[in-house]
Structure formats: C-alpha cells, structure tokens
Amino acid sequence: MRLQSCCNIFDTTIIATRDERAFEVFEQEMDLLDELFSVFDDPQDDSCSEEQWDKFSSFIWKVTNNMFKLKTPQQRNQFKSQFMAFERNSDRLRYIRNDKQFANEIDFIYGNLVKRASLESRSQPKQSDNEKAAEFTEECEIPVYSENWKLPGAPSYIDLCIDSQKGRYLKTNVPIKRGTIVMSEVGHTTWLTPHYYLKFCQFCLKKVGKRFVACRACTAVRYCSMDCEKSAWTRFHSFECKCLHLLKYCSFTHLAMRLIVTFGFENILKTIERGNVDITTFAVNGFPANYASFYSLFGDGSNLNYEQLVSFSVGALIVAKIAEGANFIKQDSPVYYTFAEILMKHVFQTNLNCFSSTEKGFKFHRDLQVHTYNNFGLKTGIVLTFGTSLVSHSCDFNCDWYTIGSQVFLLSNRDIKAGEELSITYYPYYKKMAFKDRQLFLKEHYLFVCRCVACEARYENVDYSFRCSKCGGPFIWHSEGDGYCVNCGYKSSDISSFLNNVHRASKAIQKAKDLLDLRKLQAAKKQLNKAFDLNKKTYISYIPQLHVTEQLCHYYSLKKEYYKAFNQCLNLAAIQRQLMHNDSLEEVAILVKALRFLSKAIDSSFLKKASLKQKGEDVYQKIVSITEKVEEQQFKAVSDSGARNLKQIDEVCRKFSMKTKMNVEF
Structure with missing residues (x-):
C-alpha cells in the first residue's frame, strides 16, 4: 500500500479517545506504521504531496503520544525499535523529499520519544510498587476531636485566647509531644476544582473509586x-x-x-x-x-x-x-x-x-503500622473550617497541617510546652526564605506584619544562602533590594551569576536523570559532577545538593560501586535530618537503603569485610535509636518510597547477622 492510501486511512482509523478501544487502536496504528516503513523500500516514489507529508508527520506524533498513554512496556519497546529503524532510513527520507524542515520535524519527534521514554521508565517501577503496596494498606482514618465545646475540632486542652494586638489565637495548657494530632476538624463547607469533578467526591473531597x-x-x-x-x-x-x-x-x-x-x-x-x-x-x-x-x-x-x-x-x-x-x-x-x-x-x-485541600494519598500500612503518603499532592479544592482557621502563622511554626478530603488536621512537628501558642505556616519559613521576603509576602497576601520569634530575631535562611564572593560566608538575598553577607557585611544587588549557576545546575541534573534512564552512565556522571561543582560554588550549605546526591546514589548503584552508593546514602540521610530538624522515619528509610548497598559491597569485596560490617552495625544502631524515639509519636508517617525501604529492614538485618526483631516496631 502506498503512502497516499495510508494517509487516507489515518483520518478514519486512528481517531479514538483514550478510553475507546485502546488496544485495538494501538494495533491498527502499528499495522499502519509497518506499511509506512515499507514505503522506504522504494526510494523512487516521489509522488507524495505536501499535505500528505504533513499527515504523515501528524500520524507519527499521534502514535508516540498514544504509545505512552495506552500500552505495555513490550509494545513500547517494539515501537521504539521500529522508530529507530525509521531514523536510520533518514537518508532515504531526504532522497524522497529534500526538505530540511521535514528532517528537523523527524529529529524533534525522535527527541520527544527519547524524553518520554525516560520519563516513562522512571514512573513504571513506582507504579508497580504502589500496586503491590496497595495490598498492605487501608484507608487512613484520623479521629475528629469534639470534646471542646468552645472550639470545633480541638481537644479539651486547647484554649481560645484574645490579644488586643494579635486578636484570637490558640494555645495549649499541657505539654504536647512531637507527632501528636493537635487538632482534627471536618470542613464545614467545601469547593471542588471542576477538573476533578469526576475523580473526587463533591461533598467530602475524597477520591472516588470505580464504584461511586x-x-x-x-x-x-x-x-x-x-x-x-x-x-x-x-x-x-x-x-x-x-x-x-x-x-x-x-x-x-x-x-x-x-x-x-x-x-x-x-x-x-x-x-x-x-x-x-x-x-x-x-x-x-x-x-x-x-x-x-x-x-x-x-x-x-x-x-x-x-x-x-x-x-x-x-x-x-x-x-x-x-x-x-x-x-x-x-x-x-x-x-x-x-x-x-x-x-x-x-x-x-x-x-x-480557608485551607487548600491537598490529596497526598494518606494510607495506613498494616505491616509497618505507619501512615504512608505521596510527595506530590494534588490541590483539589478549598475547605472552610472554624477551629483550625484560628491557628496563627509563625515563620518558626510548631505544627504542620494536612488534609484528607475535607478533613483538616494539625500535627505537632516538635515538642510544645504548656502555655505555648499553636502555629502553622502560611507559606514563609525562616529556613527557606529571607527575612525581608517573608515580611513582604505576608504583608502582600495576608495584610499583616509578622512579629513571630523568628522575625523579631530576624532569622535568615542560611541553609539556602549563597556563598559570599568576598569572605565565603552566607550571602542572604531577597527578591527586592540589596543582598548582604552575614559575616562581612558585603552588600550587592547583582546576583545574576548566582542565579545563572542555579539554572545551569538544575538543567544538568535533569539531563543526568535522562541519561541514567538510558544507561549512558559516563555522560550522566559528567552532568552530575557539573551540577555538584556549580552548587558547591553557589551555596554555602550542603542541603541544596539533595537532588545531586540522590542521582549520584543511583549512578553508583548502576555502576555496581556499592560502597560509594552507601556513602551517598549516608549523605542523603544527613541532609534529610537537616530538612526535618529531628528524627524521622524518612531518615530511617534512607539508612535502610544504605545498609542494602553496604551488604552488596561486602558480598563483592574480598578485603576489609570486618570494617564494613562494623560500619553496618553503627548504621543499624542509629536506626534503632531513631525508631525508639519515633515510636513515642501518636501519628507516624513516611513517604511511599520510604515505606518500600522500611519493608526491607528484616532482610537487611539478617544479612548482617543482626537480630531481625528490632527493639521497637514501626
């Protein structure tokens, strides 16, 4: 069949919605593509019009999109092989129609295919892991407090107070431990984003299943x-x-x-x-x-x-x-x-x-006895509450807030003393935002001047500050006005070089991710080294190296250099501790992953096995120490990826001849 007849079929055959006859449509597209490839066997055919070539281009674009929306990995690999064969026939294409623009279109489509393949390969393991995890999880149920007649959603030990300057605020009359559900309230009135009308409940904002x-x-x-x-x-x-x-x-x-x-x-x-x-x-x-x-x-x-x-x-x-x-x-x-x-x-x-309802997929993991969540969070709507709406802002807040559908609950992120005010963040956090930017944001969006402890003391975001070009100290910058160095007092309004480095580092990390997915390890390592050097030159703290460290860990695991991967995991755990500012199950999950790499390093090493095992023992003791503290928390949570690591704790311990039963359970 010639290209002209193929193009005539496109208009009537491949038009289908994502849910309509998905498999059949894909098979038809594959058959048509095979026929298109057969055209290249006869390079003398130059009867194709401009319109037909445009249709051909559109067809290739549709297939690349449908391939990733609808099909299995085997079918995707089959298509990729055919597409690479198509790319090798580029000389024949140019012979048929000497058009550089068309060649550029083909190069662009092929580049899009490689990029989509990279993104898809990263998501496939997560999807399969999540499906397996669903077997061990159940719906998360947070109790709603109702015993405080003055405050909806508050326990009896929360007091409503009045201040002539601040207005209404809430404080606790008893000490509260970290990880305690401080308040829990179901929203009075809600609004669901129209985009999610068919995916979430119009009333409680929870995700609806197949049966609705x-x-x-x-x-x-x-x-x-x-x-x-x-x-x-x-x-x-x-x-x-x-x-x-x-x-x-x-x-x-x-x-x-x-x-x-x-x-x-x-x-x-x-x-x-x-x-x-x-x-x-x-x-x-x-x-x-x-x-x-x-x-x-x-x-x-x-x-x-x-x-x-x-x-x-x-x-x-x-x-x-x-x-x-x-x-x-x-x-x-x-x-x-x-x-x-x-x-x-x-x-x-x-x-x-009001609160923004964010779907983080909270589940209760029966085996681990912890709550799991995803790191993405879809903003699905708006929730109006009463008791929790009175909680004040602080740039050094002592509570985090979460939503499960229309339910809003507050979780203490550190120990809170009796008589201390409850606080959340309206977004600004002193460790991530400069003092002047915090003040400007709150004034513009919430119409008040923040006088929290962090702002009264003018705390700055040192962990995310740039490296001063004069003394190497923390250079604080903000969106308006001059930046300044905390150490030497040097002031400058020109931060373009810093921002350029940040952009280049981010771009290098993204390239490294794509290259690692394509198993081009040497090129990926080059990009990671570039990003690491740029961040080191730009920032004073190691925290901004988080994403570089994650990819370095992945790189060394692919290279089977497990001891280096182990060390990168330890660096990740240290960054996680600084981010959480306390013991957390996220740190435990990273340390368990580190032990897995160390176990593989021992298996592949002939020397220094005793010293490596001692390192494993030290990491294990740190895990036990953290979990003992976390066990005291009322609400224990870890990300989905962290839960996958925690499930392997017993297996890792057995490899190190440790007790498989920890002193505490998750």
Whole structure:
C-alpha cells in the first residue's frame, strides 16, 4: 500500500479517545506504521504531496503520544525499535523529499520519544510498587476531636485566647509531644476544582473509586457514598445542580454562594443587622460553627490585584443572576445589592481563612503500622473550617497541617510546652526564605506584619544562602533590594551569576536523570559532577545538593560501586535530618537503603569485610535509636518510597547477622 492510501486511512482509523478501544487502536496504528516503513523500500516514489507529508508527520506524533498513554512496556519497546529503524532510513527520507524542515520535524519527534521514554521508565517501577503496596494498606482514618465545646475540632486542652494586638489565637495548657494530632476538624463547607469533578467526591473531597454514587439529578458530579450525596443535596447541591456548568467557572464566588445557601440568607441578614461582635465575647462563648463566627473572620480585598478583583466581581454578578433565576432573590428586592456585597465579603474571607485541600494519598500500612503518603499532592479544592482557621502563622511554626478530603488536621512537628501558642505556616519559613521576603509576602497576601520569634530575631535562611564572593560566608538575598553577607557585611544587588549557576545546575541534573534512564552512565556522571561543582560554588550549605546526591546514589548503584552508593546514602540521610530538624522515619528509610548497598559491597569485596560490617552495625544502631524515639509519636508517617525501604529492614538485618526483631516496631 502506498503512502497516499495510508494517509487516507489515518483520518478514519486512528481517531479514538483514550478510553475507546485502546488496544485495538494501538494495533491498527502499528499495522499502519509497518506499511509506512515499507514505503522506504522504494526510494523512487516521489509522488507524495505536501499535505500528505504533513499527515504523515501528524500520524507519527499521534502514535508516540498514544504509545505512552495506552500500552505495555513490550509494545513500547517494539515501537521504539521500529522508530529507530525509521531514523536510520533518514537518508532515504531526504532522497524522497529534500526538505530540511521535514528532517528537523523527524529529529524533534525522535527527541520527544527519547524524553518520554525516560520519563516513562522512571514512573513504571513506582507504579508497580504502589500496586503491590496497595495490598498492605487501608484507608487512613484520623479521629475528629469534639470534646471542646468552645472550639470545633480541638481537644479539651486547647484554649481560645484574645490579644488586643494579635486578636484570637490558640494555645495549649499541657505539654504536647512531637507527632501528636493537635487538632482534627471536618470542613464545614467545601469547593471542588471542576477538573476533578469526576475523580473526587463533591461533598467530602475524597477520591472516588470505580464504584461511586451519582447525583440524583445530573451527571456532572460524583460522590463516594449515599451519605455524601444526601448531605450535598440537602445543603447546597439542590440549588446549584442545574446551573453547575456556569458556577464551575466562579471558584471563590461559587464557595461564597454555597455559604449563603448553607447558612440561609435570612439568617445572614439578621447577623449583619446585629453588627460586628466584640471578639472578647468569643473567649467566653466559644467559636461555634455558625454564621456569627464566620462573619467575625477577617476579610479584606485590598491585597488583591486588579485582575483578581474584576474576576471576583464578574463571578459575583454571575452568581447573583443565577440566584435571581432560581427565585432565590428578586432584582427589585431592597437587599439585592446586599446579596452581591455579601458574596464579595465571603470571597475576601475565604481567600484569607480557608485551607487548600491537598490529596497526598494518606494510607495506613498494616505491616509497618505507619501512615504512608505521596510527595506530590494534588490541590483539589478549598475547605472552610472554624477551629483550625484560628491557628496563627509563625515563620518558626510548631505544627504542620494536612488534609484528607475535607478533613483538616494539625500535627505537632516538635515538642510544645504548656502555655505555648499553636502555629502553622502560611507559606514563609525562616529556613527557606529571607527575612525581608517573608515580611513582604505576608504583608502582600495576608495584610499583616509578622512579629513571630523568628522575625523579631530576624532569622535568615542560611541553609539556602549563597556563598559570599568576598569572605565565603552566607550571602542572604531577597527578591527586592540589596543582598548582604552575614559575616562581612558585603552588600550587592547583582546576583545574576548566582542565579545563572542555579539554572545551569538544575538543567544538568535533569539531563543526568535522562541519561541514567538510558544507561549512558559516563555522560550522566559528567552532568552530575557539573551540577555538584556549580552548587558547591553557589551555596554555602550542603542541603541544596539533595537532588545531586540522590542521582549520584543511583549512578553508583548502576555502576555496581556499592560502597560509594552507601556513602551517598549516608549523605542523603544527613541532609534529610537537616530538612526535618529531628528524627524521622524518612531518615530511617534512607539508612535502610544504605545498609542494602553496604551488604552488596561486602558480598563483592574480598578485603576489609570486618570494617564494613562494623560500619553496618553503627548504621543499624542509629536506626534503632531513631525508631525508639519515633515510636513515642501518636501519628507516624513516611513517604511511599520510604515505606518500600522500611519493608526491607528484616532482610537487611539478617544479612548482617543482626537480630531481625528490632527493639521497637514501626
């Protein structure tokens, strides 16, 4: 079959969605590709038009994309072999049609194929490992606190306090150990990103499985249970169901409308008529989950730019028109414009007081008795809470916050003393952001000047500072104004050379990853050395070498230089300790991986086995010491990749003739 007839088939054969006859479509594409290759056997055929060559180019592009979306590794390898054969026939291509542009297109497509193959090969082991891990995991269930009548989601030992300067804040009246669930609250009202309507529950924001509950009146949304469907319908979805195709573009305004529907417009008007309540009354009466409490939350739109204000205003107008069409409010009503004003106020309040729901895939691992999570985190929506919304910001915070669907829980990241204020971060952290940048960020986004301990003492991000060109000390830089050296006081506004080095190092690391996947080890090592030298020249701390160290560990394992891989794992563990600022299961997981490499080094070595075994004993004792401390924590968590390493602890210990049963269990 000639190229012209092949191109005619493309238009009717390969058009298919990702889920429609996937396997059959792929097989058809492979057959067509075989026929296309047969054209090259006759280089005298020059009857192909410009349009046909364009179709041919588009076809190759479609196949490379469908290959990675739909097929098995064996089929991908088959296609790659054929494509490489196609590349070797480039001379024949140029003979048929002497067009450099076409040759460049083919080179570009082939380069895309290699890059996609590299990315796909990195993801395949993780996917298979995750499937195996699913056999040992179950849904993560965090208890919701309800015993504190003043604060939803808080235990009885958390107090609501009032300060004339700070306003409301929370503190503990008992000591809290690291790893304790300090607060846990289910969101009162939520909003789901439209992109995830068919993947997550519209009410509780948890991921829906193959079996889901559909809305009783539409096909736009899904629920994880009948309870969620009933609750959503009763509270807000019955109002918005028919106009969701418009509301899904309104984001914060959509959430603001749900608040009005949930609390009731008449109740809202009565609250407004009573006016603002003195916040000191909340210390006595508590902060219950009602509209009076929500109405008292700070809300201001002065931090929004012009585009945001226009967007929210248009959204409020759309919602007002929808409410009018649903007979929720009449345009000639005296409170019609009040309705729009309330929408805007709610937008400002939710923008400053809500949590972003992030899907980290928390699971409970039965064998390890720990919770696992992924390191990616999809931002799926917005959650409005009451008790946890009062937790203040600190650049040296003592609690981390997480979400599981619409549930928000706070986890202490260090020991907290009795009488100490609870704090989270609104993003700035003194170890990662310069003092001036922290102040600027919080002023622009949250409209306050931070006076936490870290800011009062002007703590700087020394671990991520550049290396001063004058004295080699920590050079602190920020987005606006001059950078300065902490040691010698040298000031400079020109940091272009530093930023250029950072960009070059990042690019070299990415190249090294691709080369390692293609098993081009020598070229990969060259890129890693380049990145390491650039980072060493640029930064004063070893922490920014994290990604280089990870790839060096991978490189030495591929080279079967296991002792060097062991040393790189020890470097990774040291970086992890600095990042976590305490003992963690992530460090344990890296040390277990280090022992695996050391075991292989001993097996392949004829000398110094005794000294290597002693190193293994030292690492093992460190593992035991850390796990004994972690065992005291109420909530123990480790990443999915860390859990895969932890599962091998017994096997590693047996190789070192150690006790397979540790003093403590994970």
